[in-house]
Amino acid sequence: MRHPNPEEMVLVEVLGALSDPIRVGLVRLLADGRERGWGELRAPVAKSTLSHHLRVLRDAGVTRTRQEGTRCFVALRRNDLDVRFPGLLNAVLEAADGDDIGAHVGLTSSIDAVTEAPEA
């Protein structure tokens, strides 16, 4: 599980990591600085694909994944990114918010926990 140091981060790799709606959605989700549980993340893809996207973000240095026992927690490396590429993340986040990119990505808790009413 690779986590590049700030000086190892490559600009075009970061931009490439952010050139996908699902990944931008994930970044937006983590933009509040809170660490999120892997299973808490909802995206309209298979879990192997979600794992792939999280790896692209992680490898580029955008996110950090922490393992605790059998589960993982993901967080945005906002500070590292701000130091390495000042202004970049903010610009992307504001643009993404403005266009509501990656809206299909969400948290289990945001809707399901409430909507998922006792059916049947």
Place this chain on the structure above:
Amino acid sequence: MRHPNPEEMVLVEVLGALSDPIRVGLVRLLADGRERGWGELRAPVAKSTLSHHLRVLRDAGVTRTRQEGTRCFVALRRNDLDVRFPGLLNAVLEAADGDDIGAHVGLTSSIDAVTEAPEA
């Protein structure tokens, strides 16, 4: 030759266009706001490949290509980008300058015009 209006520009498409060293090099070259002749651009790729890269940038809305007679002139759409995605281009340019990304891309005039001395 498509040139998207600012409102038609797509964030992830712009980021994708900027996720290649050669294209970043081209953008850096145009960052001074000057329009450059196509033939003036030097990149370590075949001209068909260069044409391809310029098209990716153009399609994303990063550059504008103007045709005049039999030749073309390329310019950075800095203002349009700044309005559509505030701060994004500057952040990318500063990061790219800091890492000297796309250094293989240059202008004919920068070296050749001087080096290209009367041989023989």
Place this chain on the structure above:
DNA sequence: TCCTATGTTCGATGTTTATGAAACATCGAA
């Protein structure tokens, strides 16, 4: 009209990427 310079487009090729299913590895609980 014919030639030439300038880019674009097309066709082919090899690489990378996104995707999902299935197998796997790991850790905690029973």
Place this chain on the structure above:
DNA sequence: TTCGATGTTTCATAAACATCGAACATAGGA
């Protein structure tokens, strides 16, 4: 130790991408 939950990795596939050379289109000039 066996089971179950949680992600990762592997495998396969289809699409996208970077690259080049060759063919093409166009606009001036001879």
